[in-house]
Amino acid sequence: MSTYVVGDIQGCYQEFQSLLDEIGFVPATDHLWIAGDLINRGPDNLETVNFIRQLPNCRIVLGNHDLHFLAVALTDRIPSRSDTFQDLLQAPAVTEIVDWFRHQPLVIYSEEFDVLVVHAGIPHNWTIPQSLDYAKEVETALQNENYLQYLTNMYGNEPDRYSEQLVGPDRWRTITNYLTRLRFCDESGKMEFDSKTDIAPSGFAPWFDFPRADDSRILFGHWAAIKGQTSSDQFVGLDTGCVWGGSLTALRLNDNKLFSVPALSSR
Numbered sequence: 001m002s003t004y005v006v007g008d009i010q011g012c013y014q015e016f017q018s019l020l021d022e023i024g025f026v027p028a029t030d031h032l033w034i035a036g037d038l039i040n041r042g043p044d045n046l047e048t049v050n051f052i053r054q055l056p057n058c059r060i061v062l063g064n065h066d067l068h069f070l071a072v073a074l075t076d077r078i079p080s081r082s083d084t085f086q087d088l089l090q091a092p093a094v095t096e097i098v099d100w101f102r103h104q105p106l107v108i109y110s111e112e113f114d115v116l117v118v119h120a121g122i123p124h125n126w127t128i129p130q131s132l133d134y135a136k137e138v139e140t141a142l143q144n145e146n147y148l149q150y151l152t153n154m155y156g157n158e159p160d161r162y163s164e165q166l167v168g169p170d171r172w173r174t175i176t177n178y179l180t181r182l183r184f185c186d187e188s189g190k191m192e193f194d195s196k197t198d199i200a201p202s203g204f205a206p207w208f209d210f211p212r213a214d215d216s217r218i219l220f221g222h223w224a225a226i227k228g229q230t231s232s233d234q235f236v237g238l239d240t241g242c243v244w245g246g247s248l249t250a251l252r253l254n255d256n257k258l259f260s261v262p263a264l265s266s267r
Helices: 013-023 045-053 064-074 094-102 128-143 147-152 168-181
Strands: 003-006 031-034 058-060 107-110 115-118 217-220 235-237 247-252 257-262
Touching: 003 013, 013 045, 013 247, 013 257, 045 094, 064 094, 064 147, 064 168, 107 128, 115 128, 128 147, 128 168, 147 168
Parallel strands: 003 031, 031 058, 115 217, 217 235
Antiparallel strands: 003 247, 107 115, 247 257
């Protein structure tokens, strides 16, 4: 039995199947974790979600594109021109798909491997237990009867740093932004959202460049521009830009071996 963590699939179903063939994935015994952004920008979102939902040993964390799909499906949020999840919105089982996404976590932690999986990042001034607690707050907001309050207030860049004084939608939005959108921050934990390349803006650095109090490994996606490269083996980037013509990557936790398959095309 092996455990694999896969980066951003984003509806690239054919490459996803090629990657599973490459690693010799056995659904009945192997475990698969996915670091968010299962959907959007790629062509085969419904096929991707239907396949993942029927896997017996699969866990996912939510990414910003997954949350955006929920907001479009459940609120009056208008899709952007680059969104490609119309196949999900028009699926006969869209209600079940939406409910399934809504009940997924934002963070996975494994004691066996001492590994945390998140879509974007964990600020350096959060411990692993704090990260799990904060993620749980958002998960609860998304899963309870007031989930529309969360989704309608999810968008925005403010507040740009966490404070224990934050409450309600501002608190949920800030936690969500760390877990699903973070790339650069400063020493105080202030987030910077304009830069998506691998070049840090003045006064900021990649979130994984700051010293941490814990040494648990953090596996993440979201940041295709860094091509999986980080400053330390403690941090493993798994978004290698499949949807942009790069590759789709998986890490086998049992022996830390990386596997990749090339994208069929750039979308």
